[in-house]
Amino acid sequence: MTEYNARIQTETARLAALAEDLTVPVPTCPGWTIAELITHVGRLHRWAVHVLRGQVQERIWPRQVPSGLAEGESGDAAWLTAGAAELLETLRVTDPELAVWTWGPDKRASWWSRRMFFELVVHRVVAELALGIDPVIPAEVAIDGVEEYLHNLSYAAWVTRPLAELGVEGATIHLHANDGPGEWTITQGPGGKIEWAAGHAKGDVAAQGSAEDLLLMLYGRRSPAALTVHGDGDLLGRWLTTTAI
Missing domain, CATH: 1.20.120 (Four Helix Bundle (Hemerythrin (Met), subunit A))
Structure with missing residues (x-):
């Protein structure tokens, strides 16, 4: 602490x-x-x-x-x-x-x-x-931030309720930081809950960029268009719109 x-x-x-x-x-x-x-x-x-x-x-x-x-x-x-x-x-x-x-x-x-x-x-x-200032989040801080976000997400009822209605149960999203040891796969579970695991895997959609890009994308402050996206970009867009906190 x-x-x-x-x-x-x-x-x-x-x-x-x-x-x-x-x-x-x-x-x-x-x-x-x-x-x-x-x-x-x-x-x-x-x-x-x-x-x-x-x-x-x-x-x-x-x-x-x-x-x-x-x-x-x-x-x-x-x-x-x-x-x-x-x-x-x-x-x-x-x-x-x-x-x-x-x-x-x-x-x-x-x-x-x-x-x-x-x-x-x-x-x-x-x-x-x-204010037009280019932000900087160190990679190790952003990687920790991604994991903190994923750790808490399934407990945010204001997110899980609309996620349950999104109709993407079983879908997988892979995130890959290209400036540090950060890879995660998110699996959409029932009732809007998610599961996630660190490590390399193949997802229905994958987003790759700096750890800062990934963290800000999850929070809805950076467009997926700023990252490299492979696979079902529509799935990623709909999921991000629903989960930004």
């Missing part, structure tokens, strides 16, 4: 530095500006703090947790930084094995550290894209 905590601090500083003009539109989050993006991330930090400090055991969502903002008010860089500092202090004093509610499969405090880190990475990239 300590490793992710240090990275949370770095990514928060990077995102805060991008929040000079809060009115800039964010094309990869239609309808949002930088202000909405900062507010979203800061709410997630305060949500995690609430869960960890209260040792919450039942489902609770960000909007149910006080943010310190007045109704209709947006966060700014200082508000984001303050919330991240509170999160980091909470993670520092919390037992990583503490049993708490999460929306993923791991019901331990350590889940929140990794999840909040990747929320920051993806939203920092989103802000950079909005």
